[in-house]
Amino acid sequence: MKLTMMRTDIVEALSLQDLCRFCQADETWVVELVEHGVLDPIGSTSGNWRFVGTSIVRAKKARRLNRDLGINTAGIALVLDLLEERDAVLRRLAQHEAI
């Protein structure tokens, strides 16, 4: 089988439009996530927002939680915060169990 090496790049930053396409969501919903502090874009106006790093993963998670479980924006903000806390606790626990 012929194998061609694909050109790859790391997704560093996404604009509002890019992010909407990336997680198949509409702009109003993403703006709502920003207003709830779920996403933290760089830039002052939505026109020049740049979503980087954790905001991209969080947006994807948020979209899945909304689509699969029907959670609204406030609920997503709470769930993601609690999940992050849980993961931090699990990491610390693993650290202590490793000894």
Add this chain to the structure above:
Amino acid sequence: MDFKDYYKALDVSRTASANDIKKAFRKAARKYHPDINSGADAEAKFKDVNEAYEVLKDPERRAAYDQLGKEPPQGQGRYQPPPDWDSGYEFSDAMGAQGEGGFSDFFETLFRRGAGPTAGMRAGPAADSHGRIEIAIEDSYRGAERKLSLRSPVVGPNGGVTMQDRTISVRVPKGILAGQHIRLAGQGSLGFDGGAAGDLFLEVGFTAHPVYRPDGKDLYLDLPITPWEAALGGHIVMPTPDGKVDLRIPKNARSGQKMRLKGKGLPGTPAGDIFATLKIVNPKAETEKARALFEQMAKEMPFDPRAHLEGYAK
């Protein structure tokens, strides 16, 4: 193709009401959602639950599914639906909660068979695809190559849709972090308007490492040292994915003390750090000589690690 027991997947009886099915689905979806449940088989379970609900929530599909009867007798192996099993039923579009991944062959055969080229897929422009890729932490230090098997729907000349498998080779860039995405331009699904394909995005994850715990660009580990290294201090050689480094242990180092190896974490500008938490490991006194040394310490070192307990004594 294996027979799927949708009632079992949702843990409901075959006579369950629509309301009970909805309740069972919601509960299972919360429990097995891959973003909430990080267990290894949660994702597969979540897919099963969604697929089951996709069928059982729809009265027409459920009726058609019920007509198939129970699982075929053991030993028969692969499941074949009876001919014309779905005559008289009409199915609406099957998108919904599917998104990434898609449903089993069983589902595809029963509920998508014979449909037009755009059934179950959005017509029009190309769509991005999403996937996941797991690499070792070491791969991020050097960059890596991975072979990926992709399966995508292709519209044939007669308008029918077939699944086509292909293998591509992917270069994982150096310095990639868990949670970051790799973009493969033009490797997403083909558009049904004959236009260019969308992009393929791969979310990167690190496989669990026996030593290192990654956090962003930084790596954490427990670094075992001997009691005399801790007491006397000095230089030790520590192997890292970035090569051997010389680490200075301070005199009278404590267990739990954190040492920072600047720039030795995952590559980048700036590179991450390695944080080593010192763990003093006591050797077993198994030889006469070792016992003698410990006895000498016991005799000559006035050390009481339990002195602070005195204040709490009765």
